[in-house]
Amino acid sequence: MTTSRLPARLLAIAVLAAVAGAIVWGFQPEPVTVDVREVARGGLAVTVGDDGVTRIKERYVVSAPLAGRTSRVELDAGDQVAAGQTLLVTIEPTDPSLLDPRALAEAEARVEAARAARQRADPELARAKVQLEYTQADLDRSRELFPSKAVSHEDLDKAERAWRTAVEEVKAAEYQLLITEYELAMAEAALVRTKPVRGGAKADEAADWRMDVRSPVDGRLLRIFQESSAVVAAGAPLVEVGDPTELEIVIDLVSEDAVKVKPGDRAEITAWGGATPLAAHVRTVEPRGFMKVSPLGVEEQRVNVILDFDSPAAERPTLGDDFRVEAKITVDEVQDAVLVPLSALFRRENGEAVFVAEEGVARLVAVTSGRRGDRFAEVRAGLSGGEQVIEYPADQVADGAAVRVK
Numbered sequence: 001m002t003t004s005r006l007p008a009r010l011l012a013i014a015v016l017a018a019v020a021g022a023i024v025w026g027f028q029p030e031p032v033t034v035d036v037r038e039v040a041r042g043g044l045a046v047t048v049g050d051d052g053v054t055r056i057k058e059r060y061v062v063s064a065p066l067a068g069r070t071s072r073v074e075l076d077a078g079d080q081v082a083a084g085q086t087l088l089v090t091i092e093p094t095d096p097s098l099l100d101p102r103a104l105a106e107a108e109a110r111v112e113a114a115r116a117a118r119q120r121a122d123p124e125l126a127r128a129k130v131q132l133e134y135t136q137a138d139l140d141r142s143r144e145l146f147p148s149k150a151v152s153h154e155d156l157d158k159a160e161r162a163w164r165t166a167v168e169e170v171k172a173a174e175y176q177l178l179i180t181e182y183e184l185a186m187a188e189a190a191l192v193r194t195k196p197v198r199g200g201a202k203a204d205e206a207a208d209w210r211m212d213v214r215s216p217v218d219g220r221l222l223r224i225f226q227e228s229s230a231v232v233a234a235g236a237p238l239v240e241v242g243d244p245t246e247l248e249i250v251i252d253l254v255s256e257d258a259v260k261v262k263p264g265d266r267a268e269i270t271a272w273g274g275a276t277p278l279a280a281h282v283r284t285v286e287p288r289g290f291m292k293v294s295p296l297g298v299e300e301q302r303v304n305v306i307l308d309f310d311s312p313a314a315e316r317p318t319l320g321d322d323f324r325v326e327a328k329i330t331v332d333e334v335q336d337a338v339l340v341p342l343s344a345l346f347r348r349e350n351g352e353a354v355f356v357a358e359e360g361v362a363r364l365v366a367v368t369s370g371r372r373g374d375r376f377a378e379v380r381a382g383l384s385g386g387e388q389v390i391e392y393p394a395d396q397v398a399d400g401a402a403v404r405v406k
Helices: 002-027 101-148 153-194 203-207
Strands: 032-038 040-056 059-064 068-070 087-092 213-215 217-226 230-231 236-242 246-256 267-271 279-291 299-309 324-341 346-348 349-356 362-371 376-381 388-391 404-406
Touching: 040 362, 040 376, 068 376, 087 236, 101 153, 153 213, 153 299, 246 279, 246 324, 267 299, 299 324, 324 362, 324 388
Parallel strands: 032 404
Antiparallel strands: 032 388, 040 246, 040 324, 059 236, 068 087, 068 230, 087 213, 217 236, 246 299, 267 279, 267 324, 279 299, 324 376, 346 349, 349 362, 349 388, 362 376
């Protein structure tokens, strides 16, 4: 009888064990569904950026060289102009007989000022050319040493950016020399016409009093200040001219970001209307900030950062003056680092940590982060690469919690 009851007892024990197991299993928490990303090694760029606008580098406001009546401007904004050829406006003195010694003295003073500016332009151009020769030699040397690894890629980039900046400075100095020569010629012509006409002058001699004002540079007519015929004073602005293919970019960064930017830093221009980003570099960071109110009503200290295009004008033929763009400036970068998504990092006590998914279980790992990019951060301690970190960990994720990868 004892023997016959043994299988029944074993069956009861098995049933009770199965029921207990089912109860325990039923009270076990469901695994948390998570997204994971593998920790990899690679390059990381730290960028700052904001909206900006383009503007013509060298624009020139053509002013009346002497008082008189201007003719109507026959050109329209956007028309092509050629240096020394395109007639912008003609000026006729209103009444030469009423010109007094004061007007003559002012005209002579303008000639002297224009002559002094012309003399200053020569050494400025010479200085820019010397700097260009120096940067050219440095670039050639860096290119020769780069294949043997005697010069790093970063140093080669710096040498190329310095050379490009020197090229732009020579262009600016040449433009300034051209402008000073134009202003000197206009001032001398105005001085001649300021002197009174001899009595009984003939009509053709009186016609010499008319002064033709021509474009000082090649480019386009940007703006017309005085379109209709009118009597204007000496120095009154008439039109504005410039070359829209010679553009620069002005970005106002918050001061906390602006202090990280250095001349020569590489930049990428996006949202300008083209299919591909444009290359640029930082020329200068202005030394003075200004207050600006953000769209949310927050007062911010901003600093203007000036960029020069590296992409040729042929790649941006439709980009003009005062067009909106977006720019990202690379202020720091590392070539080989352990990268973790920013979405996986979170604060923990006095440091940072991530959750690593290992065999269906979440493990808390303390990490030390370094540089931060738009999407990834450099990990200096805690991870070595290849781990599966949990992105956007929910509140249910804890150390030792069961997880299921989505």
